[in-house]
Amino acid sequence: MAMGTTAKQRSEINIAIAAYLQSNGYLQSLNAFMNEAQILDENADLTGSAQVLERKFLTNARLQIKVSALEKQVQQLQQEVTSEVPTREKRKREEWIPRPPEKFELVGHRNPVTRVIFHPIYNMLVTSSDDGTLRVWDVLNGNCERTLTGHTNNVNDIAFNKKGDLLVSCSADMSAKIWDVKDGFACVKTITGHDHSITSVAFTHDNLLITASRDSSIKMWLWSESRCVQNFVGHESWVRMIRLHNGGKYMASCGNDKMIKIWGIDNRSHIVDLFGHENYIEVVAWAPNDVVNYAFGGKKPASDAKDPDVLIEGEPLILASAARDKAIRLWHVNKGICLHVITGHDNWIRGLVFHPTGKYLISVSDDKTMRTWCVEQKRQIKSMPVHKQFVNGVDFHSFEPYVATASCDTTAKIWECR
Known part of the structure; x- marks a missing residue:
């Protein structure tokens, strides 16, 4: 018997063990134990004690799990301290990267x-889900401000327009919905016209709507009139994502045909196809203009309109x-090369998102991690587990040091950068 227990405690432990043996039918062991522990039948009250030992065991197991999780967090923090990682206040904005633990778990x-x-x-975050809803969250306190309903199937993608006064969502119910942010996120329009699930959405700078679908088509809409004004034809299969360049002149699309297509928005034309991936392409992300300071090793490439390899003149466009x-590719879109x-x-x-300064690239994966990559050195500088299940999406706040992740574990998380 361990030292430090009183006679009463030892008696309670013995009775709990005897009760466990009796309730599970270990009668020979019970008799031997009661004789050795000097528990007399007439004095032993085993009723009500049968589950004591099991409850204590389960409580111990739960505590061990919690202790293990806390020890892991302490170890991560110690590693950051010993490696002299500066606090957010001491670190320059261009050096902010997401670090554990999460600031908020959004449930x-x-x-x-x-x-x-x-x-x-605004300090606002929107999430979409396979439960058919959107939720609006306060970034500063992690509270859910409202839930948007109306879709009848999985919500696949969401996007704000440039001014942030409109939100669009798209769904496997083959519709896209426009929500008026200033009017309490009232649904002001529902767009239909695709023959399969709508998988991705985006606004142009002049508030035209673009939708992509599993039916292999991309459509541009004058959404106020529910009228399709352009079909972008070329993909041979499911279009998984569309994203517009920050300047608004170009669009990238990708999908199951293992190709990326670059389109001109002003003339609504196809420019170039990018090949190299060996499996379905899940995501594309345009880099901010400052990325040229890192993508080309600090040397900005000369713009030569006479170069026959140049497909798009002007500033370098990085995608x-x-x-x-399981590969990430960086593309020089102007020349159509990897x-x-x-x-x-x-x-x-x-999921992919660039750091606002272009210095880093953040990725999330079905391996349940979020990884930070140095664009200039083309190497990983941090990897951390962020969710219990697959991680579906990631975004970087445009002016605050926050990154958000979305997961199949039904949660989203906000991570502080420092």
């Missing part, structure tokens, strides 16, 4: 969270893409 969706996006102006081949291939994830990559 409320009933099914996997498919996307997370920050509002371009990142990721696929089920600059670099970055590997490291152990499963399909689901």
Whole structure:
């Protein structure tokens, strides 16, 4: 018997053990134990004690799990301290990267969270889910402000317009919905016209709506009139994502045909196809203009309109893409060439976002991690587990040091950068 227990405690432990043996039918062991422990039948009250030992064991197991989790967090913090990682206050904005632990875990969706996006102006986050709803969250306190309902199937993608006064969502119910942010997120229009699930959406700078679908088509809409004004034809299969360049002149699309297509928005024309991925392409992300300071090793490439390899004149346009081949590719879109291939994830990559300064690229994957990559050095500088299940999306706040992630574990999380 361990030292430090009183006679009463020892008696209670003995009775609990005897009760456990009796309730499970270990009668020979019970008799031997009661004789050795000097428990007399007439004095032993085993009723009500049968579950004591099991409850104590389960409580111990739960405590061990909690202790293990806390020890892991302490170890992570110690590593950051010993490696002299500066606090957010001492670190320059261009050096901010997400670090554990999470600032908020956003709980409320009933099914996997498919996307997370920050509002371009306000401290607001919107999530979409396979439960058919959107939720609006306060970034500063992690509270859910409202739930948007109306879709009848999985919500696949969401996007704000440039001013942030409109939100669009799209769904496997083959519709896209426009929500008026200033009017309490009232649904002001429902767009239909695709023959299959709508998988991605975006606004142009003049508030035209673009939708992409599993029916392999991309459509441009004058949404106020529910009228399709352009069909972008060329993909041979499911279009998984569309994203517009920050300047608004170009659009990238990707999908199951393993190609990325670059389109001109002003003349609504196809420019170039980008090939290289060996499996379905899940995501594309345009880099901010400052990325040229890092993507070309600090040397900005000369713009030569006479170069026959130049497809798009002007400032260099950098695009990142990721696929089920577990690779990230950086593209020089002006010439239609792949600059670099970055590997490291152990499963399909689901989300990409550039640091606002272009210095880093953040990726999330089905391997349940979020990884930070140095664009200039083309190497991983941090990897951390962020969710219990697949991670579906990621976004970087445009002016605050926050990153958000979405997961199949039905939660979203906000991570502080420092």
